[in-house]
Amino acid sequence: MKLRALIVDDNIALARVTQFALDRAGFETQVAKNGQVALELAQEFQFDVVVTDQQMPVMSGTELCRALRELPDYVDCPLLLLTAKGLELELPKLREELGINAVFCKPFSPAAIVNEIKELLGVCV
Amino acid sequence: MKVFRPNLGFPRKVVSYYLLFCIIPVAWLTVGVLVTTHTVLNSQTIGSCLSKLDKLSAAIELEYLHSGTKNLQPLLMRAKSESRLDFCAIVSNDGLYCSHTKTKFLGQAPPEREGSHLQWGGLKGIRYRDSNGAQVSEYRLPLIVNDQPIGTLHIGVVEPELWRTLAEVAPLAPVAIFVPLVLIGLGGFVLSRMTSPLGEISNQLQHIAALAPEDPEVITKIPVRDALSLGWNRLATLLEHQKANPENQALESKLLEATAARRANQDREILESIPDGIAMTDAEGRITFANRAVAALLGDDATEGVAIQQLLAEMDNNAKHLTDSPSENHANVCEIHRKGNLTERVIRVSRQGMQSTQRPGQIWCLRDVTQQKLSDKMRDQFIDTATHELRTPLSNIKAYAETLVTGDAIDVEQQKEFCNIINSEVTRLARFVDDLLSISSMEMGSLSIDRQKVDTARLFSEVFEKVEPLMQQKQIAFIKELPEKLTEIKLDKDKIVAVLVNLLGNAAKYTPAGGHVTLRVKLDQRSLEVAVVDTGVGIAAEELPKVFDKFFRSADERVQEEVGTGLGLSLAQEIVEMHGGEISVESVLNQGSTFLVTIPLEGAT
Numbered sequence: 001m002k003l004r005a006l007i008v009d010d011n012i013a014l015a016r017v018t019q020f021a022l023d024r025a026g027f028e029t030q031v032a033k034n035g036q037v038a039l040e041l042a043q044e045f046q047f048d049v050v051v052t053d054q055q056m057p058v059m060s061g062t063e064l065c066r067a068l069r070e071l072p073d074y075v076d077c078p079l080l081l082l083t084a085k086g087l088e089l090e091l092p093k094l095r096e097e098l099g100i101n102a103v104f105c106k107p108f109s110p111a112a113i114v115n116e117i118k119e120l121l122g123v124c125v
Numbered sequence: 126m127k128v129f130r131p132n133l134g135f136p137r138k139v140v141s142y143y144l145l146f147c148i149i150p151v152a153w154l155t156v157g158v159l160v161t162t163h164t165v166l167n168s169q170t171i172g173s174c175l176s177k178l179d180k181l182s183a184a185i186e187l188e189y190l191h192s193g194t195k196n197l198q199p200l201l202m203r204a205k206s207e208s209r210l211d212f213c214a215i216v217s218n219d220g221l222y223c224s225h226t227k228t229k230f231l232g233q234a235p236p237e238r239e240g241s242h243l244q245w246g247g248l249k250g251i252r253y254r255d256s257n258g259a260q261v262s263e264y265r266l267p268l269i270v271n272d273q274p275i276g277t278l279h280i281g282v283v284e285p286e287l288w289r290t291l292a293e294v295a296p297l298a299p300v301a302i303f304v305p306l307v308l309i310g311l312g313g314f315v316l317s318r319m320t321s322p323l324g325e326i327s328n329q330l331q332h333i334a335a336l337a338p339e340d341p342e343v344i345t346k347i348p349v350r351d352a353l354s355l356g357w358n359r360l361a362t363l364l365e366h367q368k369a370n371p372e373n374q375a376l377e378s379k380l381l382e383a384t385a386a387r388r389a390n391q392d393r394e395i396l397e398s399i400p401d402g403i404a405m406t407d408a409e410g411r412i413t414f415a416n417r418a419v420a421a422l423l424g425d426d427a428t429e430g431v432a433i434q435q436l437l438a439e440m441d442n443n444a445k446h447l448t449d450s451p452s453e454n455h456a457n458v459c460e461i462h463r464k465g466n467l468t469e470r471v472i473r474v475s476r477q478g479m480q481s482t483q484r485p486g487q488i489w490c491l492r493d494v495t496q497q498k499l500s501d502k503m504r505d506q507f508i509d510t511a512t513h514e515l516r517t518p519l520s521n522i523k524a525y526a527e528t529l530v531t532g533d534a535i536d537v538e539q540q541k542e543f544c545n546i547i548n549s550e551v552t553r554l555a556r557f558v559d560d561l562l563s564i565s566s567m568e569m570g571s572l573s574i575d576r577q578k579v580d581t582a583r584l585f586s587e588v589f590e591k592v593e594p595l596m597q598q599k600q601i602a603f604i605k606e607l608p609e610k611l612t613e614i615k616l617d618k619d620k621i622v623a624v625l626v627n628l629l630g631n632a633a634k635y636t637p638a639g640g641h642v643t644l645r646v647k648l649d650q651r652s653l654e655v656a657v658v659d660t661g662v663g664i665a666a667e668e669l670p671k672v673f674d675k676f677f678r679s680a681d682e683r684v685q686e687e688v689g690t691g692l693g694l695s696l697a698q699e700i701v702e703m704h705g706g707e708i709s710v711e712s713v714l715n716q717g718s719t720f721l722v723t724i725p726l727e728g729a730t
Contacts, residue, residue, distance in 0.1 A: 011517055013525075013546050013550070014517070014520060017521070017524040017525050017543075017546075018524070020528060021524075055513060057682075058686070084516035085512065106516040106517065107519040107521075107522070107523035108520060108523070108524070109524070109527050110528060111527065111531060
């Protein structure tokens with residue numbers, strides 16, 4: 001059974017290339033255009049990993065992560081945060097408070113995300 | 126006891142002393158001379174009488190030998206007449222006058238006389254006062270013939286009276302007394318003339334000494350007689366000058382006062398004109414001075430006499446730490462937020478103890494930092510936006526390029542699609558960089574326009590080329606109302622295209638899918654009018670005046686969702702204004718906005 005990944009990004013092009021990379025890595029992927037949509041999808045389906053952009057309309061990436069961690073199904077689910085911001089984001093705090101497993105600063109490499117997800121899930125595809 | 130001292134003038138005093146000390150010796154001398162003369166005269170009289178006594182006694186003795194005592198009387202009479210004798214007599218051995226110049230005494234015994242005894246050589250005598258009151262010196266000489274005493278010769282000499290002496294010396298008086306007196310008088314006159322300037326000077330000085338301190342001193346010139354009067358007159362001239370100067374001095378002091386007042390006014394005016402609020406408070410914190418800006422910043426309540434700290438604390442609790450902390454000499458700064466009818470203003474309050482004056486108090490500086498805060502916020506927002514605007518296309522480009530490079534088995538269609546995405550992201554990046562450069566030029570004032578003949582149709586087609594994909598993407602109906610005849614006009618095509626793309630791009634960005642965007646163009650000889658009408662989110666009334674501000678972005682969530690730099694409209698306005706035109710906006714929230722650009726063509730074509 002394929003592992004399910006949820007990609008959350010308002011930047012359609014970026015979501016598309018991330019999705020492309022994960023598809024090729026053997027994931028079953030779904031794209032949400034903001035945190036609100038993602039939260040609804042997450043409650044509907046069980047995802048094994050969530051990759052979310054930080055800066056999004058309606059609900060930001062960190063808000064989404066906070067909401068997901070409150071759902072029983074997502075307490076341990078690996079969460080990856082993509083951000084256009086650099087050092088001004090307090091990464092250790094995000095990791096500690098929200099249990100965000102990895103943070104990627106833009107511009108990032110899709111391959112690196114795939115590798116990170118694989119490592120987090122402990123799978124070899 | 127009060128000693129009477131006549132208030133004489135200085136020269137009179139001098140002359141009086143002079144006369145006193147001259148006349149007393151003269152008088153003394155005169156009396157001395159008189160007494161001496163009298164004494165000398167007296168001695169002379171007695172001496173001359175006595176000197177004849179020997180001769181007389183010899184004549185008497187001779188006569189006695191010759192004819193006895195009968196011819197002695199005429200001899201005595203002759204001797205008396207020859208010298209100034211009072212009397213001359215012979216007392217015979219029987220003790221009676223046998224001969225006497227005063228014949229009534231003949232045959233009488235000489236009277237007993239009382240008085241002082243005299244001794245003149247071998248002669249003895251007696252000095253007495255006779256029955257007439259005259260002082261008589263009587264000398265007695267024994268007469269001896271052939272060693273036989275025959276009797277005693279008595280002669281009396283009357284001492285001269287003082288008045289007689291006076292009468293004697295009277296002819297000498299004019300020379301002896303009056304000449305010195307005249308000379309003394311002359312000296313007094315000369316002295317008086319010499320000292321008369323001193324008198325006038327002394328009078329004036331005494332007068333000045335008697336003046337009250339605030340009275341003006343007045344000295345007058347005196348007749349010129351000597352160096353002293355010349356010097357005094359010089360002094361008087363100087364004082365006159367100074368007397369003339371008092372007006373000058375008064376004028377000068379008035380001038381000083383006026384200058385000080387003007388300076389104070391000037392200082393006050395400077396303080397009043399400062400856009401920052403400057404207020405001074407006394408030890409109790411009550412306002413003693415506040416310039417106009419204070420009232421503008423804190424409201425009309427902030428007038429003299431009001432406790433400023435209380436006023437500030439009422440506006441913002443932040444100001445409380447200023448109130449509570451004790452008054453010290455180092456500056457305290459805090460920012461307070463004052464809620465107005467429409468907007469909130471941020472006022473930076475700094476406080477400093479007054480050190481220069483004796484009175485304890487504080488100086489308050491109030492500065493409206495609302496704009497500064499706003500521009501700080503805008504700058505932060507811009508940096509945020511710029512970072513996002515740069516990183517988003519970059520990450521897309523990187524992700525797609527990497528996918529293309531590393532991913533195998535990507536079909537040609539997909540490759541093409543990825544390349545197109547990279548291309549459009551590069552365009553987006555380039556446009557953003559262009560915007561940044563334009564803003565930078567605008568900031569430096571080096572943005573210039575280059576008016577060239579432009580085919581209007583081509584201009585619009587260039588605009589449409591850029592905005593139509595955006596409209597299509599959001600399924601917005603793009604309505605173009607262009608005039609039938611599009612003539613050639615003269616303007617900076619690239620920049621006007623940028624303006625229109627920006628306006629239409631914004632319209633597309635903030636109009637929900639399914640909305641309408643209308644481009645209405647009016648073109649005639651005089652001007653080009655372009656209206657961009659959308660059915661988008663609209664702009665709140667309070668934000669309308671700010672939409673052309675640099676870095677301004679609406680607080681509306683629907684606007685925040687979209688990326689933007691807050692530079693587009695500011696740049697558009699700059700470009701339109703550089704063409705001599707204007708840009709305006711009308712909007713109703715939730716209904717849509719209309720941006721109107723008018724560019725005059727007269728004179729440009």
